[in-house]
Amino acid sequence: MTSADYLPILILILIAAPFAGIAILLPSVLGPKNPNRMKQEAIESGMIPFADARRRFPVQYYMVAVLFIIFDIEVIFLFPWAVSLNQLKIFGLIEMGVFLGILLIGYLYVWKKGAFEWE
Amino acid sequence: MAQQALFLIMAVFTLGMALGTVTSRNIFHSALFLVGSFAGVAVIYFLLEAEFVGVAQIIIYIGAIATLIIFAIMLSRSVTGQNGSPMNRQWAFAALGAALLFAALAWLFSRVDFGSTAQPVPEDAIALIGAGLVTEYVIPFEVASILLLVALVGAILIARERHS
Numbered sequence: 001m002t003s004a005d006y007l008p009i010l011i012l013i014l015i016a017a018p019f020a021g022i023a024i025l026l027p028s029v030l031g032p033k034n035p036n037r038m039k040q041e042a043i044e045s046g047m048i049p050f051a052d053a054r055r056r057f058p059v060q061y062y063m064v065a066v067l068f069i070i071f072d073i074e075v076i077f078l079f080p081w082a083v084s085l086n087q088l089k090i091f092g093l094i095e096m097g098v099f100l101g102i103l104l105i106g107y108l109y110v111w112k113k114g115a116f117e118w119e
Numbered sequence: 120m121a122q123q124a125l126f127l128i129m130a131v132f133t134l135g136m137a138l139g140t141v142t143s144r145n146i147f148h149s150a151l152f153l154v155g156s157f158a159g160v161a162v163i164y165f166l167l168e169a170e171f172v173g174v175a176q177i178i179i180y181i182g183a184i185a186t187l188i189i190f191a192i193m194l195s196r197s198v199t200g201q202n203g204s205p206m207n208r209q210w211a212f213a214a215l216g217a218a219l220l221f222a223a224l225a226w227l228f229s230r231v232d233f234g235s236t237a238q239p240v241p242e243d244a245i246a247l248i249g250a251g252l253v254t255e256y257v258i259p260f261e262v263a264s265i266l267l268l269v270a271l272v273g274a275i276l277i278a279r280e281r282h283s
Contacts, residue, residue, distance in 0.1 A: 040257075057190065062187070062190045062194050066274040068275075075178075075182075081249040083249050090253075092249075092250075096253065099261060099263075103267060115275055
């Protein structure tokens, strides 16, 4: 692909960004304002907040992010391999099997440790 | 011509975001600036017709690393009320170190011959990358999976053992 092929994306950005900006700006200029306490909650019709949102978060969120990043990188490796699988024949399949097998050990370890369960 | 203009815009955008990252007084804002900088670099990769690297930059850096950094910040300290100045006592030494590194890299780049004519990017670049992964570069490829395994086990060990 040459950069001319990305022109539709550029046009999309040029239309979408001002649209989003207008959608945020116009109501704040034109809309009526009579705030009360309930309306100013972060999620107006949701659960009532019980603490400040900007507090320290439990380590479990970080664990989820670490798991995500590792399987994300795995997918990035799978993609070019899948595109060229037809030429690579059985050898490519075995190599990717070794790659995935090593990661499967990690996956089973994580599963056994119970990191997928939310406490 | 349009490409040149787009590159200049994206270079200024990336540098601006990077500047915001190091000068922002709130570390959470620094992380968000860093995401913008990642996005600018991704666009520059696309301008170089390195589509795979660009997509990897978006999926891994913007999708995963940025999430990890933001979680790490939310994990380690309260985000509000900690708007310390990014300048501490070592800033002069850090600036000196950065300037020296820049000078060394600039000197290196001016000396090394990168080849004056660039090869055109092949149509099936992604298929070539895939073939390379399981033929010529199979050892680094398999070592990468071991690296990921170690990262996975290490993260579980550090975060969970102390937890329970």
